[in-house]
Amino acid sequence: MALGTLDHRAPPLFSRGPSLLTKTLIYALLALALMVADRNWALVPPLRTALSAALAPVQAVGRSPVLLAQDLGRYFVDLHQAQTQADTAHQALVGMSLQQAELGRLRAENASLRQLLGLRQYQLPQGVGAQIMYAAADAYSRKVIADKGSADGIVLGSPVLDAQGVVGQVSRVYLHSAEVSLLIGQGYTIPVRNQRTGATSVAYGLPAVGGGRLELKYLPSTADVQTGDMLTTSGMDGIYPANVKVATVESVDRRTDSTFARVYCKPVGQVDATYVLITPPVGLPGVEAQAVSALQAPEAKAEGAASASSSSQSNKTKRGAKSTKSGKNGRAQP
Amino acid sequence: MIMTTHHGHLLLPVKPRFIVWSLLLALMAEAALLLGTGRSGVWLPDVLLLVILYWALYQPQRVGLGWAFALGLCADMLNYGLLGQHALTYVVVISLVQWFHRRLKQFSALEQVPQVLLALAIGQLLFIAVGVLAGLTWPGWASVFKPFLEALLWAPLAWLLQAPQRRPLDPDVHRPL
Numbered sequence: 001m002a003l004g005t006l007d008h009r010a011p012p013l014f015s016r017g018p019s020l021l022t023k024t025l026i027y028a029l030l031a032l033a034l035m036v037a038d039r040n041w042a043l044v045p046p047l048r049t050a051l052s053a054a055l056a057p058v059q060a061v062g063r064s065p066v067l068l069a070q071d072l073g074r075y076f077v078d079l080h081q082a083q084t085q086a087d088t089a090h091q092a093l094v095g096m097s098l099q100q101a102e103l104g105r106l107r108a109e110n111a112s113l114r115q116l117l118g119l120r121q122y123q124l125p126q127g128v129g130a131q132i133m134y135a136a137a138d139a140y141s142r143k144v145i146a147d148k149g150s151a152d153g154i155v156l157g158s159p160v161l162d163a164q165g166v167v168g169q170v171s172r173v174y175l176h177s178a179e180v181s182l183l184i185g186q187g188y189t190i191p192v193r194n195q196r197t198g199a200t201s202v203a204y205g206l207p208a209v210g211g212g213r214l215e216l217k218y219l220p221s222t223a224d225v226q227t228g229d230m231l232t233t234s235g236m237d238g239i240y241p242a243n244v245k246v247a248t249v250e251s252v253d254r255r256t257d258s259t260f261a262r263v264y265c266k267p268v269g270q271v272d273a274t275y276v277l278i279t280p281p282v283g284l285p286g287v288e289a290q291a292v293s294a295l296q297a298p299e300a301k302a303e304g305a306a307s308a309s310s311s312s313q314s315n316k317t318k319r320g321a322k323s324t325k326s327g328k329n330g331r332a333q334p
Numbered sequence: 335m336i337m338t339t340h341h342g343h344l345l346l347p348v349k350p351r352f353i354v355w356s357l358l359l360a361l362m363a364e365a366a367l368l369l370g371t372g373r374s375g376v377w378l379p380d381v382l383l384l385v386i387l388y389w390a391l392y393q394p395q396r397v398g399l400g401w402a403f404a405l406g407l408c409a410d411m412l413n414y415g416l417l418g419q420h421a422l423t424y425v426v427v428i429s430l431v432q433w434f435h436r437r438l439k440q441f442s443a444l445e446q447v448p449q450v451l452l453a454l455a456i457g458q459l460l461f462i463a464v465g466v467l468a469g470l471t472w473p474g475w476a477s478v479f480k481p482f483l484e485a486l487l488w489a490p491l492a493w494l495l496q497a498p499q500r501r502p503l504d505p506d507v508h509r510p511l
Binding site: 020021023024027028030031032033034035038039044047048051052055058059061062063065066067133134136143145172179 | 358361362363364365366368369398399400402403406407408411412413414415416417418419421422425426429432433464468
C-alpha cells in the first residue's frame with residue numbers, strides 16, 4: 001500500500017455531527033440569504049471582490065489554453081483578408097481626416113458661439129479603450145466583461161460606447177476587469193432623445209433569447225414617433241455624453257384599447273462589439289459625476305455602497321443625489 | 335481502508351491530494367468552458383458539479399456540503415451571476431446524493447446514471463426557478479439539456495476519477511489473492 005494514503009487523524013469525538021438534513025438546511029438558508037443580500041443590499045461586494053481575487057489565478061490558468069487556441073486561430077487567418085481589412089481601414093482613415101479638419105473648425109466655432117450666448121462649455125469625453133474579453137455566461141443577465149478595471153481608472157456607471165453608438169454601462173468594477181451591462185439587459189434604462197422631433201423619453205432593455213431590443217415605455221399613443229426614427233442620448237442624465245446614437249425605432253404599435261403606444265427599437269451599437277470605449281460619466285452641474293453614475297448603474301442599490309466604501313468620494317454627496325433623484329426623502333441637496 | 339466495488343475490484347484508498355487537484359482542475363475547466371462559449375453555453379455540462387458529486391458519493395467523510403457550498407460560490411463568481419445561485423444548487427444536489435449514498439454505491443457507474451440524472455435534474459430545475467424568481471430572464475430551452483449531458487458524462491468521469499485507485503493487475507500465479 002502506498003504511503004501517505006492512510007488517515008492519521010484522531011477519530012472525531014462526536015462521531016455523528018449534525019444530521020444531513022440540518023446541514024442542508026443551514027447551507028441552503030445561507031445561500032438564500034446571500035442571494036437576497038446580493039440582489040437587495042450592499043453587503044456582498046466585499047465578498048465578491050475577495051472571491052474574484054482568490055479565483056484570479058485559477059481563471060488565468062484555466063483560460064490560457066482557450067486564449068492560446070483563439071490566438072492561433074486568428075494567426076492563421078488568410079493574409080489576403082488581413083490586407084483587405086487594412087486597406088478598408090486606411091481608406092476610412094483618409095475619409096476621417098477630412099472630417100476631423102472640418103470638426104476642428106466646427107468645434108472652435110461652437111465654443112465661441114457658446115461663449116457668446118453664455119452657455120456652459122461642452123466638454124469632450126475622455127475615454128479608455130477596452131477590449132471585451134467574453135460574455136458573462138450567466139444566461140439570466142446581459143453582461144460582458146471588459147479587460148480594464150479600476151486600476152485603469154474605470155469608475156462605476158461609466159458609459160460604454162463603440163464605433164456605432166452606446167453599448168451599455170459599467171455595472172461592476174474589479175481591479176483589472178469590469179462588468180458591462182448591455183443596453184438590452186433586463187432592468188436597463190437609458191434616457192433618449194428623438195433626433196427628428198427632439199422629444200425625450202426613456203428606453204428600457206428588453207432581453208430575449210438570441211438577441212434583444214429596447215422599448216420606449218409610457219409614450220402616449222398620440223406621440224410623434226415613426227419607424228426609422230433615430231434615438232440619441234439626451235445628455236440630461238449626467239452619465240452619457242449627449243447626442244450619441246442609441247437605437248432606431250423598429251416598430252410602433254398604437255392600439256385603441258391602450259393609452260400608451262408600444263414602441264420597439266433596435267440598438268445601434270453592436271451588442272457583441274469587441275473593442276469599446278469606456279468614458280467617465282459626464283456629470284451634471286452641481287452634482288458629482290460619480291454620485292449620479294452610481295445611482296443609475298443597473299445594480300445601483302447594491303453597488304452604490306460598494307463604490308462608497310471603496311472610493312474616496314464622500315458618502316453624503318451620494319445620499320444627497322439619491323434623495324434628489326427619488327424625491328422620497330424630501331431632503332434634496334443641490 | 336480497501337474498498338470493493340460492484341465488480342469485485344479491490345480499490346486502493348484515495349489520496350486526499352488527488353481530491354483537491356481534481357476539484358481545482360474542474361474549476362479551471364469551468365473557467366475555460368465559460369470563456370470558450372460565453373452565453374451560448376447554457377447547455378454545457380457542469381464539470382465542477384460532477385466532480386464534487388463523485389467525491390461526495392465515494393468520499394462523503396471528506397467532501398461534503400461545505401465543499402459544495404464553497405465551490406458553488408466560486409462557480410457563481412466565475413459566471414458573474416447571482417451570488418449563491420450555484421451554491422444552493424450544489425448543496426441540494428449533493429445532499430440528495432449523500433442521502434442515498436449507501437444505496438447508490440451498490441450500483442455500477444452505468445447503473446447510477448438514471449439516479450444521478452434525477453438529482454441533477456432537480457438541481458437544474460431549482461437553478462432555473464431561482465433565476466426566474468430573482469427577476470432574471472429565462473435562459474432558453476437549451477438549458478433543459480444540461481442535466482442529460484451531465485448524466486451522459488457521469489460514467490466516463492467516474493471511471494477516470496477512480497483510475498488512480500485501481501490496483502495494478504499483478505498476476506502472481508503462486509500467490510493468488
